[in-house]
Amino acid sequence: MDGGADGLGADGLGALRDALGERLVIDPELIAPYARDSSRAVADGAPRALVLAETTADVSAALAWAHAARVPVSVRGAGTGLTGGAMAYAGGIIVSLERMSRILEIDSANRIAVVQPGVITGELDDACREQGLFFPPDPASARLCTVGGNIATNAGGLRCVAHGVTSDSVAGLEVVLADGRVMRTGARTRKNAVGYDLTSLFVGSEGTLGVVTEATVRLKPVREGLPRTFRASFDRLEDAGRAVTAIVGGPAQVEVLELMDALSVEIIESFRPSGLVVPAGAMLVGQTVGADAETAAGIVTAICAAHGATDTEISESDALLEARRLSNPALNARGLKISCDVGVPVARLAEMFHGVAEISARHGLRVSTVAHAGDGNLHSTVESPDDAPGIRAADAVIDDITRLALSLDGTISGEHGIGSVKRHELPWQLDDTALAVQQAIKDALDPRGILTPGRAI
Amino acid sequence: MDGGADGLGADGLGALRDALGERLVIDPELIAPYARDSSRAVADGAPRALVLAETTADVSAALAWAHAARVPVSVRGAGTGLTGGAMAYAGGIIVSLERMSRILEIDSANRIAVVQPGVITGELDDACREQGLFFPPDPASARLCTVGGNIATNAGGLRCVAHGVTSDSVAGLEVVLADGRVMRTGARTRKNAVGYDLTSLFVGSEGTLGVVTEATVRLKPVREGLPRTFRASFDRLEDAGRAVTAIVGGPAQVEVLELMDALSVEIIESFRPSGLVVPAGAMLVGQTVGADAETAAGIVTAICAAHGATDTEISESDALLEARRLSNPALNARGLKISCDVGVPVARLAEMFHGVAEISARHGLRVSTVAHAGDGNLHSTVESPDDAPGIRAADAVIDDITRLALSLDGTISGEHGIGSVKRHELPWQLDDTALAVQQAIKDALDPRGILTPGRAI
Known part of the structure; x- marks a missing residue:
C-alpha cells in the first residue's frame, strides 16, 4: 500500500495515489511547469506532488489528504496570475484544474x-x-x-x-x-x-x-449591430485622463475604454508591429456596441478632441484592441513583469497620471502604463533590470504609485489580487479590524491553514 | 454609577446610560413601536432598552455593552421588514438607526x-x-x-x-x-x-x-428622455408568464417589469381606486427609459399581444407603477401579510404560475400574486384568517409554493431575507456544509451570539 519503494510512501502519498491513480504526478520535471505563475515570485522549494484533478471527487480527495497530513496546497488554473497566488509550496501539493475544462x-x-x-x-x-x-x-x-x-x-x-x-x-x-x-x-x-x-x-x-x-x-x-473601435491620441497623458473622466460621465455608453501611454505603445509596436503610431502622450482605444455604436463612437471621439486629442479614428476592425491585449506578452519579452494593479475613482485619473510621472522622474526609472481607464484601473511597469537590485528599485516605484492611488481614494489592487507579491501593502488599505476579520474567517474555514497559506489576506 | 434607583442598575444598563444619555430609552411605551417589524412574527417578550443611535460611537458603545453583558441585540431601520428580522428579543436591546439619516x-x-x-x-x-x-x-x-x-x-x-x-x-x-x-x-x-x-x-x-x-x-x-409606462392585460396568467420570458429575452431593455394577478389588481383597486380594470388573468406593468423608450415600450407591448394580451397601453404617466407599489399596504388593510418571496429563473415563470394555481386549488384557499416578473421574483399571499389556524393553513400553502420554486431551480427568498419566518426553509435550499460554513462564520465574528441571534442562517 504505502511501501515507499515507489517513492510515494516516504512522502505519505500512498493513500492519495490509491484515490487518484495516474492523476497524481510526482516526477519533478512534469511538476515544474505547474509550480509557478506569471509573476516575479520565486518558489521557496519543490512541491512533492501535482494533482491533475478530473472531478470534484479528485479535488475532495486531494484536500482531505492534505488536511489530514497538514500539507500546504496551491491551486492552479492556467498560471497566468500576476501576484504569486498560484506558486507551489516547498513540500506542498499542487491542485491543477486544467483537466476540468468542460x-x-x-x-x-x-x-x-x-x-x-x-x-x-x-x-x-x-x-x-x-x-x-x-x-x-x-x-x-x-x-x-x-x-x-x-x-x-x-x-x-x-x-x-x-x-x-x-x-x-x-x-x-x-x-x-x-x-x-x-x-x-x-x-x-x-x-x-x-x-x-x-x-x-x-x-x-x-x-x-x-x-x-x-x-x-x-x-x-450580444447587442445587435457592428461594434465600432475608436482611437484618440494625445500629446499629454493628463489630457487623456481628463477625457476619460468626461467620457465616463457623458451620454455615450462605452463597452471598452483603455489607455496606453507612449512607452506602452512603443513596447507593443516593437513586439509585434501593427502600424500603431506612438503618441507624444497617450492613446485611448475603446469600443462601442449596439445599434448606435457609430453615434456613440462619434460622441466619444468628439469628447477626446475637446480635451486635446490631436488625432482620432473610428474603425470597424478591433485590431487596436487586440494590440492592447499584447501589452503583457510584450513586456514579458523585455524581461518585464506587471506588478502594479492600482485603481482610482475615474475622476482622479488625471491626478494619478500626473503623480506617476513625478514618481518616475524622482526615481529616475521609466514607467510604462496601460490602464483599464474607464474603470480607473492602472497597470504600471517599471523599466528596471530583472535582478535583485533592479527588482528592488522597481518595487520602490510601485510602492510609491500604490500609496499615491490610496491617497486618491483608490485601491492597491483592481483585478489581479494580492497573492504574495502585494501582501505587504494590505495594511496600507485595510484597517486592523478588517485584517482580523479576514483572518477569523480563514481560521473558521481552514483551521489547519493548508489552503494557499500566507497569501491574499 | 449603577445604583438601580432609577431602574437602570437592576438591568445593568447604568454603564450604557453613561455613554448614551437620553439616547438610551427604557420606557416600555416608547420602546414598543421599535420592537416589531411588518411581518406576522410575534415578540417573545419585552426588550429592556432602546438605543436611538446618533453616531458610530453610539452603536459601538451599545454593542460593546451587549457583548460584555451577553444581551441579545436587534437592529432596526424603518421596521418595514417582512420576515421578522428586526423583532426585539425578550430582555434584549434594540439598536435603532433612524437618527443616523444623513x-x-x-x-x-x-x-x-x-x-x-x-x-x-x-x-x-x-x-x-x-x-x-x-x-x-x-x-x-x-x-x-x-x-x-x-x-x-x-x-x-x-x-x-x-x-x-x-x-x-x-x-x-x-x-x-x-x-x-x-x-x-x-x-x-x-x-x-x-x-x-x-x-x-x-x-x-x-x-x-x-x-x-x-x-x-x-x-x-438617469437616462435622457421621458420614461414610458406600459400595461398589458391577459386572460390567462400563464400567458403573461410566457410574455415575460419573451420580453426579457428580447431586444428591448426594460427598466421595470411587474406582474399583478387578477386578485392582486382587485385588492389594490379596492384599497385605493385608480381606475385599474381587473383582468381575467393578470396584468403586466412596466417601464422603459432612455431616448428610445417609446420604441422599446412598443416592442414590449407587441410581444405581449403576440402572447395573448387582450389589451395593451403605453403612457407617459407612472400611475400604474404607483398602483403596483400599493400592493403591500392594500394587503395589510385586509389583515393579510406577504410571507412569500420565492424566485425562479424567468424562463420557468409560466410553470411557476401554473403550479401556484394548482396549489391554491388543492388547499381551497385563494392566493394573490404580485411579481417582480422581470427577475422571476414572486410574492404570493394566501387569503386566510389572521388567527392561529388561519396562519397555519396559509403557511402550508406557502411551504408548497416554496418547494415548487425550488423544484424549478429557484430560491426560497429573492429579496426579503430569511429572518425568523423562513428559517425552517433554509435546509430545503442549502446543503449541510453550506449551513455549517454560515454558522462557522457567525461564530468567528460574533462568538457570543448576541447579534440578531437565531435568525437568517
Missing part, C-alpha cells in the same frame, strides 16, 4: 452557463456567442486564462467599464473546502437573499478558503 | 454617495436625481424603508430587472462588530480585488454579523 450547460433562456473551473475564458465566451450571448469578464489574457482563475482573483478586464468584475457575473459555485467537504452556494435566479453571500466570499479569495470545482455564471445578450 | 456626500463625478444607514431609500434617490443620477435599489417600500435595511436584507425591488439587487450597488461599508470594534470594507473604485469581499458578506447578513453605520453606494446616470 462547459456543462448553456441555458440561453435564463442566460446562465454552468462550467468547470478549467475552461478557458475566451472559449466560454465563444461558445456563448454562438447563442447570441457573451460572458462579461474579459481579462486581457482571456485566450489563456481560466474561469476558475478569474473567480479566484475576481478578475476584471477590458469590459469592466460596462459590465463590472467577475463577481458580478457569478451566480453560484460548487466549492471543495479545506477538509474535503463539498458545498454549493448561490442560485440560478437573479435574486437570492438566502443567508450569507458565500458566493461573493469565495470569489476573489485566491484559493485560501476552498477550491471552486463548478461555477454557475451569468451571461448577457 | 446623506454625507454625493460625488457625482465618480457616481458614488456616502450615507448613514437610516436615510430613507426614496429620499436618497431624490437627492441623487437632482444631480442627474439615481440610486438603483428600489423596493416597493422605497418611500418608507431605509438604505441600511436594504443592505441588511440585500433588498431588491422594481428596478432589479435592469440594475440588480442592493449588493450590486454597495461599494463599501463601515460596520460595528459584535464586540464594538469598527471596521471599514470596500473601496470607492469600481474594482477592488483586495482580500475577502467583506462588503458582500455583510450585505444580506440581516444584522447577524455587525451593524452597518455608513455605506458607500454606487449611483447610475
Whole structure:
C-alpha cells in the first residue's frame, strides 16, 4: 500500500495515489511547469506532488489528504496570475484544474452557463456567442486564462467599464473546502437573499478558503449591430485622463475604454508591429456596441478632441484592441513583469497620471502604463533590470504609485489580487479590524491553514 | 454609577446610560413601536432598552455593552421588514438607526454617495436625481424603508430587472462588530480585488454579523428622455408568464417589469381606486427609459399581444407603477401579510404560475400574486384568517409554493431575507456544509451570539 519503494510512501502519498491513480504526478520535471505563475515570485522549494484533478471527487480527495497530513496546497488554473497566488509550496501539493475544462450547460433562456473551473475564458465566451450571448469578464489574457482563475482573483478586464468584475457575473459555485467537504452556494435566479453571500466570499479569495470545482455564471445578450473601435491620441497623458473622466460621465455608453501611454505603445509596436503610431502622450482605444455604436463612437471621439486629442479614428476592425491585449506578452519579452494593479475613482485619473510621472522622474526609472481607464484601473511597469537590485528599485516605484492611488481614494489592487507579491501593502488599505476579520474567517474555514497559506489576506 | 434607583442598575444598563444619555430609552411605551417589524412574527417578550443611535460611537458603545453583558441585540431601520428580522428579543436591546439619516456626500463625478444607514431609500434617490443620477435599489417600500435595511436584507425591488439587487450597488461599508470594534470594507473604485469581499458578506447578513453605520453606494446616470409606462392585460396568467420570458429575452431593455394577478389588481383597486380594470388573468406593468423608450415600450407591448394580451397601453404617466407599489399596504388593510418571496429563473415563470394555481386549488384557499416578473421574483399571499389556524393553513400553502420554486431551480427568498419566518426553509435550499460554513462564520465574528441571534442562517 504505502511501501515507499515507489517513492510515494516516504512522502505519505500512498493513500492519495490509491484515490487518484495516474492523476497524481510526482516526477519533478512534469511538476515544474505547474509550480509557478506569471509573476516575479520565486518558489521557496519543490512541491512533492501535482494533482491533475478530473472531478470534484479528485479535488475532495486531494484536500482531505492534505488536511489530514497538514500539507500546504496551491491551486492552479492556467498560471497566468500576476501576484504569486498560484506558486507551489516547498513540500506542498499542487491542485491543477486544467483537466476540468468542460462547459456543462448553456441555458440561453435564463442566460446562465454552468462550467468547470478549467475552461478557458475566451472559449466560454465563444461558445456563448454562438447563442447570441457573451460572458462579461474579459481579462486581457482571456485566450489563456481560466474561469476558475478569474473567480479566484475576481478578475476584471477590458469590459469592466460596462459590465463590472467577475463577481458580478457569478451566480453560484460548487466549492471543495479545506477538509474535503463539498458545498454549493448561490442560485440560478437573479435574486437570492438566502443567508450569507458565500458566493461573493469565495470569489476573489485566491484559493485560501476552498477550491471552486463548478461555477454557475451569468451571461448577457450580444447587442445587435457592428461594434465600432475608436482611437484618440494625445500629446499629454493628463489630457487623456481628463477625457476619460468626461467620457465616463457623458451620454455615450462605452463597452471598452483603455489607455496606453507612449512607452506602452512603443513596447507593443516593437513586439509585434501593427502600424500603431506612438503618441507624444497617450492613446485611448475603446469600443462601442449596439445599434448606435457609430453615434456613440462619434460622441466619444468628439469628447477626446475637446480635451486635446490631436488625432482620432473610428474603425470597424478591433485590431487596436487586440494590440492592447499584447501589452503583457510584450513586456514579458523585455524581461518585464506587471506588478502594479492600482485603481482610482475615474475622476482622479488625471491626478494619478500626473503623480506617476513625478514618481518616475524622482526615481529616475521609466514607467510604462496601460490602464483599464474607464474603470480607473492602472497597470504600471517599471523599466528596471530583472535582478535583485533592479527588482528592488522597481518595487520602490510601485510602492510609491500604490500609496499615491490610496491617497486618491483608490485601491492597491483592481483585478489581479494580492497573492504574495502585494501582501505587504494590505495594511496600507485595510484597517486592523478588517485584517482580523479576514483572518477569523480563514481560521473558521481552514483551521489547519493548508489552503494557499500566507497569501491574499 | 449603577445604583438601580432609577431602574437602570437592576438591568445593568447604568454603564450604557453613561455613554448614551437620553439616547438610551427604557420606557416600555416608547420602546414598543421599535420592537416589531411588518411581518406576522410575534415578540417573545419585552426588550429592556432602546438605543436611538446618533453616531458610530453610539452603536459601538451599545454593542460593546451587549457583548460584555451577553444581551441579545436587534437592529432596526424603518421596521418595514417582512420576515421578522428586526423583532426585539425578550430582555434584549434594540439598536435603532433612524437618527443616523444623513446623506454625507454625493460625488457625482465618480457616481458614488456616502450615507448613514437610516436615510430613507426614496429620499436618497431624490437627492441623487437632482444631480442627474439615481440610486438603483428600489423596493416597493422605497418611500418608507431605509438604505441600511436594504443592505441588511440585500433588498431588491422594481428596478432589479435592469440594475440588480442592493449588493450590486454597495461599494463599501463601515460596520460595528459584535464586540464594538469598527471596521471599514470596500473601496470607492469600481474594482477592488483586495482580500475577502467583506462588503458582500455583510450585505444580506440581516444584522447577524455587525451593524452597518455608513455605506458607500454606487449611483447610475438617469437616462435622457421621458420614461414610458406600459400595461398589458391577459386572460390567462400563464400567458403573461410566457410574455415575460419573451420580453426579457428580447431586444428591448426594460427598466421595470411587474406582474399583478387578477386578485392582486382587485385588492389594490379596492384599497385605493385608480381606475385599474381587473383582468381575467393578470396584468403586466412596466417601464422603459432612455431616448428610445417609446420604441422599446412598443416592442414590449407587441410581444405581449403576440402572447395573448387582450389589451395593451403605453403612457407617459407612472400611475400604474404607483398602483403596483400599493400592493403591500392594500394587503395589510385586509389583515393579510406577504410571507412569500420565492424566485425562479424567468424562463420557468409560466410553470411557476401554473403550479401556484394548482396549489391554491388543492388547499381551497385563494392566493394573490404580485411579481417582480422581470427577475422571476414572486410574492404570493394566501387569503386566510389572521388567527392561529388561519396562519397555519396559509403557511402550508406557502411551504408548497416554496418547494415548487425550488423544484424549478429557484430560491426560497429573492429579496426579503430569511429572518425568523423562513428559517425552517433554509435546509430545503442549502446543503449541510453550506449551513455549517454560515454558522462557522457567525461564530468567528460574533462568538457570543448576541447579534440578531437565531435568525437568517
